[in-house]
Amino acid sequence: MNSKFYCTILFIAASIGALAQTGTISGTITTFDGRPAESVNITVKGTNRGARADGSGNYQITNVQEGIHVVVASFIGLEAQEKTVTVRPGESAVANFVLKENAAQLREVIVSAQQSPNRNTEVAKIPLxxxxxxxxxxxxxxxxxxxxxVTSYDDAFRNVPGITRTWESTGRAGDGAAYFxxxxFDAQPSLTNGLPGLASGNLDPANVAEIQVIKGPSATLFGGSFYSYGGLINTITKKPYDGFGGxxxxxxxxxxxxxIAADINTPLSKTEKITARVNTAYHSEGSFQDAxxxxxxxxxxxxxxxVNDRLSFNIMAEILEEERAVAPVFFNSDRLSPLDFRTIEELNLNPSLSFTSNDITIKNPKYNLQAQMLYKxxxxxxxxxxxxxxxxxxxxYYSYLWDDVAGDNxxxxxFHKEQQTTNTTDIQQNFNGDFKIGNLRNRLLIGLDYYSRNVIDNGSGWGWARSVTPQGEVDYVDPLIGEEMPPVYLTQASIENLLGGLEGTMSNIANSSYSAYFSNVLNVTPGIMAMVSLRADYFDSKGEKQVADDDFDQFALSPKFGLVYQPIRDKISLFANYMNAFINVDPQQVFDVDGNFVEIKSFKPEQANQWEYGVKANLFSDKLFGTVSVYDIKxxxxxxxxxxxxxSSVQGGKVGSKGFEVDVNANPVSGLNIMAGYSYNETKVITGNNDDFYSExxxxxxxxxxxxxxxxWATYRFPEGKLKYYGIGIGGNYASRYKVIDNSQTGVFYLPEYTLVNASVFYNGDHVRITANLNNLANTQYYTGYWSVNPQKKRNFAASVAYKF
Structure with missing residues (x-):
């Protein structure tokens, strides 16, 4: 007993002696505008000691050996800062850092790294x-x-695995934004800050702080007013911050x-926390085609x-005025007959031809107002x-080309004249709770959502203007009646004359939805979390205001479940989910085989259900973040x-989509950042109509x-020396050949595979940023499409000069 007692005393004494030889380094990390800098890494040079700044920008490193040490503050995309401190036994040395970036810029860098442990409040509507x-x-x-x-919103998605554009914005009524x-499944940029943000044309990137691609059916939290079977695109806008800058x-x-674009932030009061931020841009651009x-x-x-530490308000408005000449969509099938051309080589489409003129334009103004009140x-x-x-x-004007008579060239x-206005209103009330029941932590969301939409359409009829070959030859013989028609030229006056005598559309349709939802994340243990979510949605359509008997309503439930297990806390996460989305289906008129009216038939909402599982990892002190997932959607x-x-129509069709995705973001050495991704998808009709082009x-x-x-995409910024403000970037995209038409009657049409390589050089100093990009280095001619063929840009360059203040 005595020997054990003495050994214990000696061990304790030795431990106290060892601790007496160590001290602590602590401090605060802030941005230059005084905001806390969360997630910045702090390390003691030459040791394995380190920490990460918390939500208040504070950090503490314990058990640091006494002596003189160099403390390094760093984060991917930021210039590292160093400070020298003296650690004395049993004492705390202080090293505070002020970053050159402001709070908004730091957030942009963190999102760019895609590996921040910051809580994201938009994807789950719960801080996770x-x-x-x-x-x-x-x-x-x-x-x-x-x-x-990137000066085009659509080009941002070349950095996201598993998404690709199928055609450009057409500006047409109802769905004129770009398709992805x-x-x-189809996806369009339909959310802004998690709220409805419809677009009928292009979006401008000037006010973008972050673009989120939320994967999988997502109606439980965002509703059924947006087509979200494969996921949603959510745009997060820039927010004001303390201080003057831009x-x-x-x-x-x-x-x-x-x-030319400007981003200006300024305080508006010396006594109260009122700030304003304005982002604006003027954009002018031609085309790689002849018009x-x-x-x-x-x-x-x-x-x-x-107002105070409990109450805050945020009001944002977006106003976009846009005019452009839109190249027609080229449909190379009548969707009934065997294809005349089965390859790009056989079609021989001249990619330099637009089949339009700069006199035939479309305008797509957009106005969006959002107001938010947060109260603790x-x-x-x-x-x-x-x-x-x-x-x-x-x-x-909207125009398309299609092969209406098979067998010729x-x-x-x-042509059609678009004259449609869509007005939307959305009101949400959300309550977020973070509390414990016993030892079980709950993060609970309870929400109510009202959404209404009114669509007023006064568009023209659809008029046949001419016939053209893929090489640009023009013919005015109407292929359906075989008679030569008066020439229609590519001028606004000529198109107006064509459409003037056609019967147009006069409609005014209103509908609304009323929803209630909840979502709870329960920490069964610190490393095991379970998510349970449900939405109840009642859709009420008044239909055409001038028609009394076309009203209808539908009800849908949208569940969501998820499990997360972290075998190594904050490092590795195994996850699985079940997710749902739904779309309300309009009633349809039913006729018998002789064309006699029978009834108006109602339908249930369509439903999409996904099972997914995978792993997320955040390793090597934030130097490697990755996700691997496998999904199955029905x-x-x-x-x-x-x-x-x-x-007539029947309900019961099924479509299946399955695949997997890999996403990696790495920072292997100081100054080098690599983002890479790969996805595989297989989508097929499971149940449908053997004789139908769309559902075989x-x-x-x-x-x-x-x-x-x-x-x-890989960038390297020289971390020190004379080149420390300079950097280079290189990357690209690959797409395998694409089956845009797949039908037993028409045959199969593939768009060829392509590989694009892009490169950049940049200088990013304290007040000046100069960047030059060369895209599609190999000058590859490539195509995108839906059931269509859309030529894309060959080699092109873009450069920018920015002054920061």
Whole structure:
């Protein structure tokens, strides 16, 4: 006993003696505008000691050996800072850091790294770290857009695995924004700050702080008013911050690109926390084809008022005026007959031809207003009240080309005048709680959502203008009647004359939805979390206001479940989810086989259900973040033509989509950042109509995108020396060949695979940033498409000069 007692005393004494030889380093990390800098890494040079700044910007490193040490503050994309401190036994040395970036810029850098443990409040509507969230999502930051001189919103998605554009914005009524394929289904940028943000044309990137691609069916939290079977695109806008600052940027490049943008932030009161931020841009650009242009003006003022530490307001408006000439969509099939051309080589489409003129234009103004009130009810509960009002318009000409008569080399060109206005209102009330029941932590969301939409359409009829060959020859013989028609030229006056005598559309349709939802994340243990979510949605359509008997209503439930297990806390996360989305289906008129009216048939909402599992990892002190996931989506209750009666429809169609995705973000050495991703998807009709072009079982439904997609982007910024403000970037994208038409009657049409390589050089100093990008280095001619063929740009460059203040 005595020997054990003495050994214990000696051990304790030795431990105390060892501790007496160590001390602590602590401090605070802030941005230059005084905001806490969360997630910045702090290390003691030459040791394995380190820490990460918390939400208040504080850090503490314990058990540091006495002596003189160099403390390093760093984060991916930021210039590292060093300070020398003296550690004395039993004492705490202080090393505070002030970053050169402001709070908004730091957020952009963090999102660009895509590996921050910061809590994301938009994807789950609950403050969750990425490793705690059983859903997969990707982000593209404003910082990354600057690195790549991205002046087109659509180009941001080359940095996201598993998504690709299938056709450009057409500006047409109802769905004129660009179309993307996401996990085999359509996706459009339909959310702004998690609220409805419809677009009928292009979006401007000037006010973008972050673009989120939320993967998988997502109606539980965001509703059924947006098509979200494969996921959603959510745009997070820039927010005001304390202090004065901003930048002015001029961009120029190929095809007459000229763009000037400004981002200005300023406080408005010396006594109260009132700040304003304005982002604005003027954009002018030509086309790589023989005709085509875009001119737009965008402005987005934002006002933030922090009344006290419990109450705050944020009001944001976006105003976009845009006019452009839109190249027609080229449909190379009548969707009934065997294809005349089965390859790009056989079609021999001249990619330099636009089949339009700069006199035939479309305008797509957009107005969006959002107001938010946050109120801290208690230490456990927060209230969020948000109101969103939006107006989008389509005013101008839409045109498409299609092979209406098989067997010849001519394609009919059809014109239509768009005159549609869509008004939306969304009101949400959310309550977020973070509390414990016993030892079990709950993060609970309870929400109510009201959404209304009114669509007023006064568009013209659809008029046949001419026939053209893929090489540009013109013919005015109407292929359906075989008679030569008066010439229609590509002028506004000529198109107006064509459409003037056609019967147009006069409609005014209103509908609304009323929803209640909840979502709870329960910490069963610190490393095991379970998510349970449910939405109840009642859809009420008043239909056409002038028609009394076309009203209808539908009810849908949308569940969501998720499990997360972290075998190594905050390092590795195993996850699985079940997610749902739904779309309300309009009633349809039913006729018998002889064309006699029978009834108006109602349908249930379509449903999409996904099972997904995978792993997320955040390793080596934030130097490697990755996600690997496997998913299986089934869409049921689709409406398709009745095989027994082409004048009727039946419900019960099914489409399946399955695949996997890999996303990696690495910072292997100081100054080097690598983002890479790969995805595989297979989408097929499971149940449908063997004689229908769109729903033949065993075939691809169209618009699903290439099966294989890969992306990579690497940047290296010299960390020190004379070149420390300079850097280079290189990367690109790969898409496998793409089955845009897959039907037993027509045959199969593939778009060829392609590989694009892009490169950049940049200088990013304290007040000046100069960037130059060369895209599509190999000058590859490539195509995208839905059931269509859309030529894309060959080699092009873009450069920007920015002054930061």
């Amino acid at each position: 770290k990425n490793l705690e969230n059983p859903q997969v999502y990707n982000s593209v930051s404003a910082e990354l857009l600057k690195q790549q001189v 394929a996401l996990r085999g 930048e002015v940027t001029y961009s120029f490049g190929s095809f007459g690109l000229n763009r 085509g242009f875009k001119k737009s003006f965008f402005i987005a003022p934002t006002l933030a008022y922090e 009810l208690s230490d456990q509960w927060t209230s969020q009240t948000v109101v969103s009002r939006g107006t989008v318009k389509s005013n101008g 001519y394609f009919s060109q059809i 869409v049921s209750d689709r409406v398709y033509p009745d095989p027994a009666n082409p004048n 079982p065993g075939r691809s439904p169209g618009g699903q995108g290439p099966q294989n997609l890969a992306n990579i």
